[in-house]
Amino acid sequence: MSFGGLFDSGSGSGGGGARTGLADAVHRSSTAMSASNISQPLLASPSLPMFNSPGLSLTLQSDMEGTGAAGKGGAWDLDSGRQNKEDENESRSGGSDNLGGLSGDNLEQENPRKKKRYHRHTPHQIEELEAFFKDCPHPDEKQRLELSKRLSLEARQVKFWFQNRRTQMKTQMERHENMxxxxxxxxxxxxxLSIREATRNPLCSNCGGLAMLGEGSLEEQHLRIENARLKDELDRVCSLIGKFLGKPISALSSPLPLPMSDSTLDLAVGNNVFGGLGLVTPATLPPVTDFTAGATSGPFGTVTTPARNVGTGTLDGVDRSQERFVFLELALTAMDELVKMAQMEDPxxxxxxxxxxxxxxxxxxxxxxxxxxxxxxxELVSEATRATGAVIINSLALxxxxxxxTRWVDMFPSVIARATTIDVISSxxxxxxxxxxQHMHAELQVLSPLVPVRDVRFLRFCKQLTEGxxxxxDVSIDGIRDDLSAPPPNMSCRRLPSGCLVQDMPNGYSKVTWVEHAEYDEAAVHPLFRPLVRxxxxxxxxRWVVSLQRxxxxxxxxxxxxxSHDDTTTITPSGRRSMLKLAQRMTDNFCAGVCASSAHEWNNLSGGINIGEDVRVKTSQNVAEPGEPPGVVLSAATSVWLPIAPQRLxxxxxxxxxxxxxxxLSNGGPxxxxxxxxxxxETGNTVSLLRASAVSADHNSMLILQETCTDAxxxxxxxxxVDVPAMHLVMSGGDSTYVTLLPSGFAILPDGRGSGAGVTHKAGxxxxxxxFQILxxxxxxxxxxVESVETVSNLISCTVEKIKAAIHCEA
DNA sequence: AGTCTAATCCCTT
DNA sequence: AAGGGATTAGACT
Known part of the structure; x- marks a missing residue:
């Protein structure tokens, strides 16, 4: 600001700009420099003729009474007569608490023409204005005029006052909110922070050593995530506040108030609209370093890296918790993907x-x-499918x-060869x-020796989306857990985020949406089965959905x-339960027998035995397995394609x-x-007890337990x-654990071509x-x-041939 | 160093 | 031109 500019700017009511400049100069001189120093140039300046005697008096004043008083005095020196009169009125009315020096300075009012640059409305005026503001923060012109007369203020002053008051109000609100x-x-x-501190270095209360983060709840992990989120939020708020205050505030260097009683805060919020905020005493905590270590480590391209480092040694608490964190992050990402995969449509x-x-x-x-x-x-190919169905189970039970x-395997007996929970990462x-x-391992099977089981290790993460x-x-973590003794031999399958969404329906059913997304080694699948798998x-x-439904x-x-209405004989409820249990064991056993589970590798029978069909044979030695006969059991299985619809077969x-x-076994008769x-x-799902009606002297006591299952x-x-006494026991509700079984049978699958793109096989x-399993x-x-192998493979070949003949199609 | 207040500048309606 | 947001200067704490 130049002095010239100041002088010509103010044209309104007596040259406001000029007043500003002068008062400005006076103020600066009276506070920042010694009065005697500044008075010289001011007096000497030819462009400030009006400033001579007040300047002198000011100087004197300041010399006598000290800097602060001098400032006020100087200001009042320049005030107008009207203003002074008002001040007298005001001081008479008594409220002069904050302006004690002012009333003392009232004697100096010799310059009526000049208006001071700085002054405050008298407490009385403010009181009146404030009172008015309370009722009406936005007075119209008439009201303002009335006020200005009553308080002997200029109309514009009143206007300004209200304007400023409103903006002040607004900023206060804003600040309050920010706070x-x-x-x-x-x-x-x-x-x-405190929780994090508590989890990071947990000390065992007994030995004082570093405790493992064993059964830590997911809450800790969530808090880490939450931490990252909060930090973002804090940064945002800080920058907002910074903007407001015109100054950047660092989130990390600001002191942290301890979480004190909430009531302090509540009172502040509840009682005060402006000002008077209950300030929480800030207690300084150590600055937060590495606040979100891991949390911000970004997408999971690097997921394998941290765990690789860990592979050789034992995990200490930090690394382990780091690993858990990586798992959790992976799980959360997978969950997000699953939900979207289940819900998104066309693109x-x-x-x-x-x-x-x-x-x-x-x-x-x-x-x-x-x-x-x-x-x-x-080397892997992708497989992604989605299916939805209503299932008679509630979401919680599922x-x-x-x-x-264990229950999972039980629910999907034909799909899961076996499954274990390796580790519960969060409970x-x-x-x-x-x-x-949790960290799980499973083997997923197709009922054929020609399709290898899928051996998968994965995280399984459960989340409640809403009520019901x-x-x-599930998501694979192959390659992440190097510390496991048995890493997957060769990754032949991995699961991308897969799983299900389940939502309760009012009728006791749930709507289940399943997404299965995997990458597998197609070369390991027999060509006959590739279309089906694909x-x-x-x-x-x-398959998961229909298996679940069934x-x-x-x-x-x-x-x-x-x-019991459809039973041909009367079986007690406990008897039927026993029967079903036994039947299930039989079917599970059969499934295990025909599949290439890693538990029993197929023997590549050496010795030059040439089996005509592509029959796979394996053996198992039972020593004292209850429910299976002791001895050497030979399992043989093969798969063939037949030109007949699965349902008809x-x-x-x-x-x-x-x-x-x-x-x-039917002895030639029905x-x-x-x-x-x-x-x-469906009628296809039954357990029945059969007997060959054709009389055969030696097989009179022979019964056949049979289970048939079907779904899409x-x-x-x-x-x-099975023998008769055993079945009597079971049907009367007895324990079937010790009933020995050697199941044989068939698995029928669609060939996968019928419903595919190819129109050649319409029905498929x-x-x-x-x-077959034989002792x-x-x-x-x-x-x-060699003989027994030949026997069983002959049995299989003959059976297949007979079936082919029966369905009128030699091949 | 930051707050409060009166006032100004400048833009929108 | 009135009103309001942004800004400023000065006093105060």
Whole structure:
């Protein structure tokens, strides 16, 4: 500001600009410099003629009374007569608390023309204005005029006052709001910090050593995530406040108020609208370094890196917690992906031409999601499927089942060869399954020796989405856990975020949406089965859903007690339970027998035995396994393609009248059904007890327990000879654990071509797997002989041939 | 160093 | 031109 500019700017009511400049100069001189020094140039200046005598008096004043008083005095020196009169009035009225010096200076009022630059309205005026403001913060012109007269202020002063008051109000509100936000933020941050501190170096209370972060709850992990989020928020608020105050505030260097009683804050919020905020005494905590270490380590391209370092040595607490953190982050990302995969439509999932299925649009997929377990290995192919269905189970029960390895296997007996929970990384919040994170291993099977089981290690993470809606996601962590003694030999399959969303429906059913997304080694799959696997019917979402539906239906019927109407014989509820249990064991055993589970590798039978069909043979030595005969058991299985629809093949194989066409046990005649237990809505799901009606002297005491299961993904017919006393025991509700079984039977799968793009096979053929188990020697240590292998493979070959003949199609 | 207040500048309506 | 947001200067704490 130049002096010239000041002088010509003020034209309104007496040259405001000029007043400003002068008062400015006076003020500066009286405070910043010694009065005698400054008075010289001021007096000497020719352009300030009006400033002579007041300047002198000011100087004197300041010399006598000190700097502060001099400032006020100088200002009042310059005031107008009217203003002074007002001041007198005001001081008479008595409220002069803050302006004690002012009343003393009233004597100096010799310059009526000049208006002071700085002055405050008298307390009285302010009181009046404030009172008016309370009723009406926005007075119109008349009201303002009235006020100005009453308070002997200029109209513009009143206007300014209200204007300023309003803006002040606004800023106060704003600041207040900011303060609340910041306090809340700080409180949470401090809380998190202390918890984090507590978890980072947990000391064992007994030995004082570093304790492992064993059963830590997910809450800690969540807090870390939350921490990162809060930090962001804090930064945002700080920058906001910074903007407001015109000064940047560092989130990390600001002192943290300890979380004190909330009431302080509440009172502040509740009682004061402006000012008078209950300030929480700031207690300084150590500055936060490495606040979000790990949290901000970004997408998961580097997921394997930290764990690799860990591979050799033992994990100390920090590394372990770091690892848990990585897992949690992976799980959260996977969960996010699963939910979106389950819910998103067209750009991501493209309906096939016939509209019956949908395929994943990989371009869109890669655009939409981070590759949370890294890029696809080139040797693997992708499989992504989605399916939805209503299942008679509530969401909570399904979640419980999924989170328990044993129950999980039980729920999907034909899909899961075995499963274990390796480690529970987080045990959930508040005793619920919400937030449970566990490390699992599973083998997923297709019922054929020609398709290797999928050996997967994965994280399973459970989250409650809303009341009655849950999500359970699986994601592979192959290669991350090097500390495991048995890393996957060669990664032949990995699961990208897969799993299910389950939502309760009002009728006791749940809507289940399944997403199965895997990458697998197609070369390991026999060419016969590749179309099936590719179609997703083998290990895709569809199979999970229909298996679940069937199993839940079966369980629901087991629970319900009013089902005996379709039984051909009267079986007690406990008897039927026992029967079903035994049948299930039989079927599980059969599935294990025909699949290439890693528990029993298929022997590549050496010795130059040439088996005509592609029959796989394996043995197991039973020593004292209850429920299986001791000795050497030979399992043999093969799969063939048949030009017949799966449904027709299934109907043929379960037909007792036609059984003699392929089963030597039927003695050439039909089978008679002794007992029948419905095991599902469809007639194809039954457990029955059969007896060859053709009389045979030596087999009179022979019964056959048979279970048939069917759903849209495939069917099985499994049977095993059982003896009469054992079945009496079971049917009267006795324990079936010690009933020995050697199941044989069939698995029938669609060939995967019928519903595919190819129109050549409209109905589609079947893939028939035939499996036999025979006891070749009572001695567990006995050697397998060539003869027995030949016997069993002959048996298989003959059976297949007979079936082919029966369905009128030699090949 | 920061707050409060009166006032100005400058832009929108 | 009135009103309001942004800004400023000065006093105060």
């Amino acid at each position: 609340i936000l910041r306090q809340e933020n700080d409180k949470l941050r401090a809380e998190n 991501l999932w493209v309906p096939t031409l016939d509209g019956r299925k949908e395929t994943l649009n990989y371009e869109e997929y890669l655009r939409s999601f981070p590759r949370c377990i890294g890029a696809k290995p080139v 979640v419980e089942t999924l989170m328990d390895a 959930g919040m508040g005793g619920s399954r919400n937030g449970v994170l 809606a849950w999500a359970v996601v 179609s997703g019917m083998a290990l895709g979402a569809h 199993r839940c239906q079966s369980l629901a019927m087991l629970m319900s007690s009013s089902l 299934f109907d043929f194989l379960r037909n007792q009248q036609l059984r003699s066409q392929w089963d030597i 089978m008679e059904e002794m007992a029948h237990i419905a095991n599902g809505k 993904s495939g069917s099985v017919v499994v049977y095993a000879p 053929g079947s893939l028939l797997t035939v499996g 070749v020697n009572n001695q567990p240590t006995a050697k397998l002989t």
